[in-house]
Amino acid sequence: MRIIIVGAGEVGSNLARNLLEEQQDVVIIDNDPMKISAITELMDVQAIQGYGSHPDILEAAGADKADMIIAVTASDEVNMVVCQMAYSLFNIPTKIARVRNNAYRRVMEHHLYNRDHMPVDVIITPGLEIANVITRTLAVPGAFEVEDYLSGDLQMIGVRVKAGANCLGKTIGELEEHYPAFRILAIFRRERLLIPQDDDHLEKEDEIFFVSLRENTPDIIQLFGYEARPNKSVFVVGGGHIGFNICRNLEMMGYRPKLLESDRARAEWLANNLSDTTVLYGDALDQTIYEQEEVSSVGVVVMVTSDDATNMLASILVTGMGANNVMSLVNNTSFISLVVSLGLEKVISPGDITASRILKHLRVGQVHSVHSLKEGQAEVIEARISDQSPLAGLHAKDISLPYGVRLGAVISGNVVVKLTSETIIHTGDSVILIAQEDQISTTEGLL
Numbered sequence: 001m002r003i004i005i006v007g008a009g010e011v012g013s014n015l016a017r018n019l020l021e022e023q024q025d026v027v028i029i030d031n032d033p034m035k036i037s038a039i040t041e042l043m044d045v046q047a048i049q050g051y052g053s054h055p056d057i058l059e060a061a062g063a064d065k066a067d068m069i070i071a072v073t074a075s076d077e078v079n080m081v082v083c084q085m086a087y088s089l090f091n092i093p094t095k096i097a098r099v100r101n102n103a104y105r106r107v108m109e110h111h112l113y114n115r116d117h118m119p120v121d122v123i124i125t126p127g128l129e130i131a132n133v134i135t136r137t138l139a140v141p142g143a144f145e146v147e148d149y150l151s152g153d154l155q156m157i158g159v160r161v162k163a164g165a166n167c168l169g170k171t172i173g174e175l176e177e178h179y180p181a182f183r184i185l186a187i188f189r190r191e192r193l194l195i196p197q198d199d200d201h202l203e204k205e206d207e208i209f210f211v212s213l214r215e216n217t218p219d220i221i222q223l224f225g226y227e228a229r230p231n232k233s234v235f236v237v238g239g240g241h242i243g244f245n246i247c248r249n250l251e252m253m254g255y256r257p258k259l260l261e262s263d264r265a266r267a268e269w270l271a272n273n274l275s276d277t278t279v280l281y282g283d284a285l286d287q288t289i290y291e292q293e294e295v296s297s298v299g300v301v302v303m304v305t306s307d308d309a310t311n312m313l314a315s316i317l318v319t320g321m322g323a324n325n326v327m328s329l330v331n332n333t334s335f336i337s338l339v340v341s342l343g344l345e346k347v348i349s350p351g352d353i354t355a356s357r358i359l360k361h362l363r364v365g366q367v368h369s370v371h372s373l374k375e376g377q378a379e380v381i382e383a384r385i386s387d388q389s390p391l392a393g394l395h396a397k398d399i400s401l402p403y404g405v406r407l408g409a410v411i412s413g414n415v416v417v418k419l420t421s422e423t424i425i426h427t428g429d430s431v432i433l434i435a436q437e438d439q440i441s442t443t444e445g446l447l
Contacts, residue, residue, distance in 0.1 A: 162225025231299025
């Protein structure tokens with residue numbers, strides 16, 4: 001598949017990296033020569049300097065042969081014009097645009113984005129997506145990632161196993177048998193991915209991803225060493241688009257968060273537009289503010305300023321002051337290993353989140369959603385079983401999945417089926433599967 005990415009910022013670069021790993025034919029366009037130079041040094045990709053909204057630049061990128069164009073520049077208007085050019089001049093089948101301004105997003109219900117008006121097939125809003133992911137995560141104690149299925153009735157959760165947790169010493173099969181729809185999908189042990197078997201064991205400090213019914217999540221989370229109920233005391237640092245949406249979401253959930261913003265005018269705007277959030281004006285690296293706000297007793301501290309270095313340094317600062325639950329937004333994927341080495345366990349990666357929202361449009365068959373784990377090391381795929389699927393009609397005990405693939409859940413209608421050896425997968429059922437990177441294409445063939 002030939003894919004053109006317009007915009008070589010963090011989002012565009014991360015997308016290019018993910019797509020290249022999948023052997024896609026990628027071209028990236030940006031008008032900044034320094035970004036073009038940097039990306040060609042980092043990866044083997046065709047890169048073109050110029051304005052992606054200009055027809056001659058799109059033509060040079062091979063738009064007449066492209067299957068998809070993804071516009072993720074800093075300008076909503078440019079992104080929409082790119083899609084218009086891609087449709088009107090080159091008839092590119094799939095057009096995806098990043099649109100951050102709420103004014104443009106609010107008119108979606110008026111059917112603005114269609115072939116007769118503004119031909120954008122998919123709108124992505126990374127800031128809002130990130131805020132929603134963080135908000136879901138805050139509601140589950142100990143989680144560093146939460147993804148919802150079935151309108152939230154089924155969840156995929158990422159946690160780190162604590163020392164002394166009840167799950168230690170038990171096999172995966174023993175842990176799973178006590179709860180319906182509870183299934184451990186993946187283990188990251190010292191950054192190495194393991195797709196578990198029933199007789200495997202967990203170790204302390206393992207990062208695991210599991211699926212469970214929401215109603216059982218409080219009990220299951222205790223297996224890994226965490227309290228059943230979340231601490232609703234939340235301190236957000238950074239009042240940009242992400243921070244604002246986190247606080248707005250939390251207010252709707254009955255929380256009363258605090259928000260620290262370093263720009264006075266922005267702080268005043270936030271105070272006028274948030275009803276149950278205490279807005280503070282000050283520097284993210286000012287220790288005095290954290291002392292005054294008793295950050296050591298806060299349930300969760302969330303660092304979401306626009307600067308990675310500030311997020312990392314502020315996280316180290318509050319951790320040293322006694323805060324024991326800190327989430328840090330890190331845009332630059334090259335910093336993530338550094339963050340982990342510094343002892344900061346909960347890292348939010350916008351690249352993974354954005355890639356997850358786009359990857360499903362590359363998948364064949366009836367894929368509903370795709371969730372990328374750990375910079376693309378594995379994908380959690382939700383898909384409908386077609387009548388051509390080799391899984392259709394089989395009992396679970398008769399299914400032979402490739403190494404590196406694990407069945408997570410079977411959904412019949414709106415009901416999650418308890419997985420046993422006698423469970424039958426029917427045409428029309430939805431399944432959740434995890435596949436390590438080198439088995440993704442094989443997994444698509446199972447659907």
